[in-house]
Amino acid sequence: MSTNLAALFPSINLLTECPVNIKENVHIFHNEFNNTWMTVERKELTARDYALLTSLFKEIQPTLFSNDSISEKWIQFLLKSGPSPLKEDCDIRIIQLHLKTDDILKSDLNQAVQAYFNDAMQLIFISTHEAVLIEQKASYIHTFDDFSSFIVALESDFFLKVKIYIGKFHSTATLFSSHFIKEKEWFNKGLERNHAEQIYTMEKTFPINLIEQMSDEMKQVIRKEVLEPIEFDMELLQTVQLFFENGFNASVTAKKLHVHRNTLQYRLTKFQDITGISVRYFDGALVSYCASLIASEDEDKAHN
Missing domain, CATH: 3.30.70.270 (Reverse transcriptase/Diguanylate cyclase domain)
Known part of the structure; x- marks a missing residue:
């Protein structure tokens, strides 16, 4: 893993002891599995990188802002x-x-x-x-x-x-x-x-937490019934996801997607024609929303 992290973050420094002096321009993470520490320059981390690292390792919190x-x-x-x-x-x-x-x-x-x-x-x-x-x-x-x-x-x-x-x-x-x-x-x-x-x-x-706790068997059912028929079309999945998140409001969803309302209706109809699932009703929308989250999870795993 350390080799992969070094490829992603050139400034990474792996340590066998916790550093005594915490610099302002770095994050410090503790790998509790092998009891090692690492430092990474803040400028190299996007919000997504930071969230990923904090989910894998424990961040050592600096006190430079908390001296009172x-x-x-x-x-x-x-x-x-x-x-x-x-x-x-x-x-x-x-x-x-x-x-x-x-x-x-x-x-x-x-x-x-x-x-x-x-x-x-x-x-x-x-x-x-x-x-x-x-x-x-x-x-x-x-x-x-x-x-x-x-x-x-x-x-x-x-x-x-x-x-x-x-x-x-x-x-x-x-x-x-x-x-x-x-x-x-x-x-x-x-x-x-x-x-x-x-x-x-x-x-x-x-x-998001619900999907993480969902069994692999249930995820596979959703892949087979929803994701495979639409061939993992991320545009369709983003559309149904935003439609759900915006309370089935077509105008707001179209605005956030930067598309005409007719385009939104076309995508929702296309999704229903392929899967047989109507996202205009809560039960269908819930399954479709879960499918979009599973697809995002699969995509993240493929890139990591």
Whole structure:
């Protein structure tokens, strides 16, 4: 595997001991199987590369952004089951931010969060590409649209490109780190498998996890009944996938595909004629959506 990784990432450095000094311009990963470490320059990793590596290896989190005591307490609480930094138990949720820009300035993101959320969110940097917003449950709960507008504001006003994962509320009195680590894992899978999304949730990443848990026998049934008849036509599969993800809204789906609505209708009809499955009904759409995810999974495996 190390030879393959070296071919993909020329800057990779394999180590038998964990490096003491963590540089700002590298990621450090721990291979727990053979107890070795590797460093890779951040500029060589795309979001997909990063998601893949973090799914295979444990990232050693740098503390260059977390030198203040409050940030360090939150990191200990979220990642290592440390005590809650809050004085009283309450319900909180974590909004994860994946930062696509290498030269992100902490002050810029702090300014953006303060301008948009005032004091409703606390920003904590975890690593050079990761930060979290901590939201306490209150009378007003920020919505999906709020976070969508926040992303637009980051891009237009601060030229920052981010993807986010909206977590669920849990009590700080519970084993909160286990909730966060699971959400972090789901976020990484979403980044790896569904690149087009900007906002991820449990609901959006659940189908990806469902496909991963599906038996090989069931996957083979879907390949035989859906994928083979359409000859793994990725254009058709992308069409039915977006039609499902956009709530069977033809206008929105056509807009996202950058095609005329008549073209969309033609593709959906063609898919039904070949497979006998109508994606206009939920049961047919669900099977077709699973087929599109299996095809993407097969394609990723073929390229790796």
